[in-house]
Amino acid sequence: MGDAQLIVTHFCIPEPVTSVAALGEGFINDTFLVQTQAEQQYILQRKNRSVFRDIPAMMENISKVTRHIQSEGGITYHLIATREDKWYHKDADGEYWACFTYIPDTITFEHAQNMDMVRAGGQGVGLFNSQMAGFNGYLEDTLPGFHNISYRFEQFAGSLNRARSRSSDAPVSQSNASMESNSTSRLEEVSSLVDEVYSRKEQMEAFWNLVAAGTIPRRVSHNDTKLSNFLFDKDLQVVCAIDLDTVMQTTVLFDFGDAVRSYANPFPEDHPRVQDVKMDVERFSAFSQGYLSKAAWFLNEAEKTHLAFSALYITYEQFLRFLMDYIDRDTYYRVRYPAHNMVRARSQLALLKSMEAQLPAMQRILSEIFKTY
Known part of the structure; x- marks a missing residue:
């Protein structure tokens, strides 16, 4: 201090x-x-x-x-x-x-507590994207590879190789032996989750390729639009976005997708009871209504077509990153207990599977909302 x-x-x-x-x-x-x-x-x-x-x-x-x-x-x-x-x-x-x-008389929330807050959060994300739609300057790419799933796959492969290498090397001390045993047991413990990662690899790379090719345009985006990165007033209306460390010129679909990951999940991202975790389609609808009330005017057809899938993409990426950090022995995210990153990964995978099952419904909801603009 x-x-x-x-x-x-x-x-x-x-x-x-x-x-x-x-x-x-x-x-x-x-x-x-x-x-x-x-x-x-x-x-x-x-x-x-x-x-x-x-x-x-x-x-x-x-x-x-x-x-x-x-x-x-x-x-x-x-x-x-x-x-x-x-x-x-x-x-x-x-x-x-x-x-x-410091912006006074404001509060933050880890997850949306009611539909009014979900809708207001959507308006906040949409407003941020809309305000920056007319920005003609240049922002530095301060996090190369951020949300680039091809880059994440390279990182993930490196994590797996390091863990396997540690398990095959002879330990030079009792402390090293303990560390390597921990690394090996962690990798073995999550082998089914590794399979879940690779089963979706081709689908996720196809989405990223649209961004890389410019079919989905690059705009100024926040890149971390979870609910806790917005300030609310006493009436539970969004005041502004905070934590702007990750602002860059990527696609606003990442903002939409990350916010859905946070807002449409009734539970925190590290909820331990994975059987409870799901995407609430009513929350998705409320968020989308709020978001598009501010942002529909500047989205092109490719963005509209892939808006729903962006939520799956971001949730998948977060699942991969939590899993990778668990395998790497918690070197990136702060943890409160040894299995915290694994719990986070399992929770995000459960959310992803719920989104996959409801993707047609999500697309229908967006189609109906777009008809009003």
Whole structure:
């Protein structure tokens, strides 16, 4: 905490700071609430440089996006510059920090609690995409391969090879033997899940190829539109998107698909009772109504045709990534217990299977909504 209190002095916060306290439990970044003698509060965040390899470029992307939203009359946070007039501070340990205004009287949710919130969330995602539809600038590709399923398959193959290699190498110490045994048992434990990954490989690559070829166009997208990345007011209406670290020029279908993964699932993404996990088709309908009320005007025919499938694509990718991290012994996502990533993977697979069974219904719902625009 002492580090955060010292770091905050490098940013041009006009009010005297009274306290710096940890806020929430993010998967990737460490976040702190900065309170001042005035009403205005701020967020101080240590960016994860092992995930975000070019944080200066990432912060420049965020600056461009927030300024564009503000120019459109939208609500978003304001970045706070350092005394060196940068959007980030790099400390003596090489860690990167950012600071921005805290938006008061807002709350976040891990999952949608009612249909009104689902619909409002759809409006929020659609509004973000719509606000950025007129953006004519350039954003850096700060996460090469993000949502690129061909790249994920390469990573996954590497994870499998490393796990198998560890199991075949002779241990040099008792501690190494324990680690390698753990890796081997993990891979054996999830062998059926590995089969689930490869059974859908061709289908998922076909979708990605449409994006790579430009048939599905690249636009500014958030790339992490789960419900917890939106702020709501006291009336449960979306205020704005947060956690803009992943904004890039990809396809907005990733935003739609990731939001459906979050909003249409009545349970958290790590729900342990996989038999309960399903995509609620009524939630899907409510979200789609909200989203298309803001975004239908700019989508082309290829985007409309593949909108429903994007939810399957993103859910599949998240299933693959949780499984891969479990096999890799939890090197990417934070876990609360040893099997956490495996539980996450199984939960996402159950959600994917539910979506697959309901894909025709999802397509019919979207077709009916599009008729109203």
